[in-house]
Amino acid sequence: MEVAEAKSKKAGPRQCSTCNERRAALKRPKTLEQICRECFYAVFEEEIHQVIVENQLFKPGERIAIGASGGKDSTVLAYVLSELNRRHNYGLDLFLLSVDEGITGYRDDSLETVKRNEIQYGLPLKVVSYKDLYGWTMDEIVKMIGLKNNCTFCGVFRRQALDRGAAMLKVDKLATGHNADDIAETVLLNILRGDIARLSRCTSITTGEDGPIPRCKPFKYTYEKEIVMYAYFKRLDYFSTECIYSPNAYRGFAREFIKDLERIRPRAILDIIKSGENFRISTSAKMPEQGTCERCGYISSQKWCKACVLLDGLNRGLPKLGIGRARGLNNGLEKDSKQTNGTKNIQSKQCGTLDF
Amino acid sequence: MKICFLLRVALQFVHEMQHKAQKNFDASRDRSLPVFGVGVAFIDESAIFPVPSHEVDKAIQDMNLIVSNLAPPKKELHVVPIENIYSSDSSDGRSRLKELLDAVSDATGKEDLRLHLRMLCLQKIAFENGYNKLVLGSCTSRIACHVISATVKGQGYSLPADIQYVDSRWEIPVVLPLRDCLAQELNILCRIDSLKTVEVLNGSCSGINGLVSSFITLLQEENPSRECTIVRTAGKLTPFHFNKIPDSLDSDVHLASQRRHKKFNIKPNKSISPESFCPICNSPLNKSDMLSLSSLESCQMSADTFGASCCPSCQFQILPKDSSSMEHFCSILPQPLISRAKDGSCGNQSWLREQIQDCLLSDSGDET
Numbered sequence: 001m002e003v004a005e006a007k008s009k010k011a012g013p014r015q016c017s018t019c020n021e022r023r024a025a026l027k028r029p030k031t032l033e034q035i036c037r038e039c040f041y042a043v044f045e046e047e048i049h050q051v052i053v054e055n056q057l058f059k060p061g062e063r064i065a066i067g068a069s070g071g072k073d074s075t076v077l078a079y080v081l082s083e084l085n086r087r088h089n090y091g092l093d094l095f096l097l098s099v100d101e102g103i104t105g106y107r108d109d110s111l112e113t114v115k116r117n118e119i120q121y122g123l124p125l126k127v128v129s130y131k132d133l134y135g136w137t138m139d140e141i142v143k144m145i146g147l148k149n150n151c152t153f154c155g156v157f158r159r160q161a162l163d164r165g166a167a168m169l170k171v172d173k174l175a176t177g178h179n180a181d182d183i184a185e186t187v188l189l190n191i192l193r194g195d196i197a198r199l200s201r202c203t204s205i206t207t208g209e210d211g212p213i214p215r216c217k218p219f220k221y222t223y224e225k226e227i228v229m230y231a232y233f234k235r236l237d238y239f240s241t242e243c244i245y246s247p248n249a250y251r252g253f254a255r256e257f258i259k260d261l262e263r264i265r266p267r268a269i270l271d272i273i274k275s276g277e278n279f280r281i282s283t284s285a286k287m288p289e290q291g292t293c294e295r296c297g298y299i300s301s302q303k304w305c306k307a308c309v310l311l312d313g314l315n316r317g318l319p320k321l322g323i324g325r326a327r328g329l330n331n332g333l334e335k336d337s338k339q340t341n342g343t344k345n346i347q348s349k350q351c352g353t354l355d356f
Numbered sequence: 357m358k359i360c361f362l363l364r365v366a367l368q369f370v371h372e373m374q375h376k377a378q379k380n381f382d383a384s385r386d387r388s389l390p391v392f393g394v395g396v397a398f399i400d401e402s403a404i405f406p407v408p409s410h411e412v413d414k415a416i417q418d419m420n421l422i423v424s425n426l427a428p429p430k431k432e433l434h435v436v437p438i439e440n441i442y443s444s445d446s447s448d449g450r451s452r453l454k455e456l457l458d459a460v461s462d463a464t465g466k467e468d469l470r471l472h473l474r475m476l477c478l479q480k481i482a483f484e485n486g487y488n489k490l491v492l493g494s495c496t497s498r499i500a501c502h503v504i505s506a507t508v509k510g511q512g513y514s515l516p517a518d519i520q521y522v523d524s525r526w527e528i529p530v531v532l533p534l535r536d537c538l539a540q541e542l543n544i545l546c547r548i549d550s551l552k553t554v555e556v557l558n559g560s561c562s563g564i565n566g567l568v569s570s571f572i573t574l575l576q577e578e579n580p581s582r583e584c585t586i587v588r589t590a591g592k593l594t595p596f597h598f599n600k601i602p603d604s605l606d607s608d609v610h611l612a613s614q615r616r617h618k619k620f621n622i623k624p625n626k627s628i629s630p631e632s633f634c635p636i637c638n639s640p641l642n643k644s645d646m647l648s649l650s651s652l653e654s655c656q657m658s659a660d661t662f663g664a665s666c667c668p669s670c671q672f673q674i675l676p677k678d679s680s681s682m683e684h685f686c687s688i689l690p691q692p693l694i695s696r697a698k699d700g701s702c703g704n705q706s707w708l709r710e711q712i713q714d715c716l717l718s719d720s721g722d723e724t
Contacts, residue, residue: 199589264567271508275510275511276507
């Protein structure tokens, strides 16, 4: 009798630990609390609101572009930001900004998702394409250079494309969907690579304030798992296929390590970010000084910006120019750009999502 | 000067230094190379890990053999059970230690507490036997693991304190001469020079530490310079003022014993700096984590104030969560930890007082 009772108690519906009224529907990944859907939505949105307020990410009257790929992070960001903007009267003009890399069977489909989001959330959408900006689609680039280093081209081009799109929209800021897992991963990668300069700024919630269009990360403390959970329960319309040119992009040592850590200690993700914020880095470890590209006027620490170097190589039929340690105009670029697809790497998002 | 330490290569290295200095001294009374004494310390942790006693005895025997086989000057081997951090006259040290570790529910926290206690024990040996420095055999591979695990535990601020060649925040300064040597290289050296080593059974890592160590092993296989890169990156973080040999220890060797006496009386570090340390892991505390500390006016240590004086990482992974277990936990802590907490809050308070001394009207200006 006692055993049966204990058993039924265990299996029976558990109350939400927050409201004590409704049935708990999920275990919150960040805290492992058992809560109901409604309380999950509330705490998820409230935490993001607090991050926005405490860090003064936006000012009333600002025009904000949301980098939208159609994936889960940016879709949830667009949804939550428009919701919070309404609820708390941020007074923001929100826009969706997408980059069309020209990848048939991948980006064309995900762009359809973003177009549906445009209608669902009532946010105007701007699409900038590689073809228009650079004269090349990724399909054409891959046809020329193969599946080696293609992610380098894509990452460099995307970064600039977003800035150019943001300028066309005349926005004050660009919000991206980087989540806590992404930032924790970047902290670790910068330690593993010895990049002290990037280590010192990779946990900043706002970057590029000295440049034309600052970028911010409202999801800095939001767990990837909670974003997926939110999208799942809210039945948000998002696109979840991997890029066809970068299969297995999510299988990196560092990413797996973070997932393992999260399993035994969920707060480890926040602890890594906290470490990143508190590292004692002297001001002498600075980033190279920023100038402008002599060719296109984009910010660059070299004579030509990286996109122009790569583009020049493509147009002259020398696509290896500017890749890895090959000698180019700027005498070689970062070591990290010389990676090959398919092989497992320490980094997970080779396709450049981290550069977004 | 005497030196106390751990790993085989470090032993050999220090032995050769000592031998050379001694020969030099004997031949010409030349003091260009300082002559110093060496001892070896081994902490017997069988109170924590049930290891068959004959295995411990065998290990100690082997160590004895290694140490005695080194050419003169003779080196003393100190084998000390870890429960000795409780004053040696209390016979229940072993059970209190067990109780203390059992009170820590987090596997990683338990492991880290064990390491902190081991350091405490080494400090005690060094102090009681009049050693001036503590040499540890921490190599690049080990430090790389520490860099990542400290990052993962949110200890980014205090991390640079732990990974320098010198760490004099302890009574007896700690030095890490093998910081730039890989574990693999040390193994090869032992094999080539037929240096006999002893396998110490201390139980394997679990939890966060175990995960980090397998992650680093994986990375090292993928790129043999990864461990070096990790340590070099962390080496670029700004160290603390105590990451250098205190001036009083640097100069003449002859007055070592005199100075030793003086040093322990004046506790120089505490008057120089406003730095506060976690009483459990002794890591320097970040100003932003110390907000709760400012209320610790009195030198009375209740369980609550003790908890508040610990770093966030120890608070999370070592301290019990509810207040009654917390009180019990504090009651079974070894004395050195408790006094560190008291020193910390009062030391800081007296430093603050020093700053405003000239403006205070009476000597008993504080109304605590």
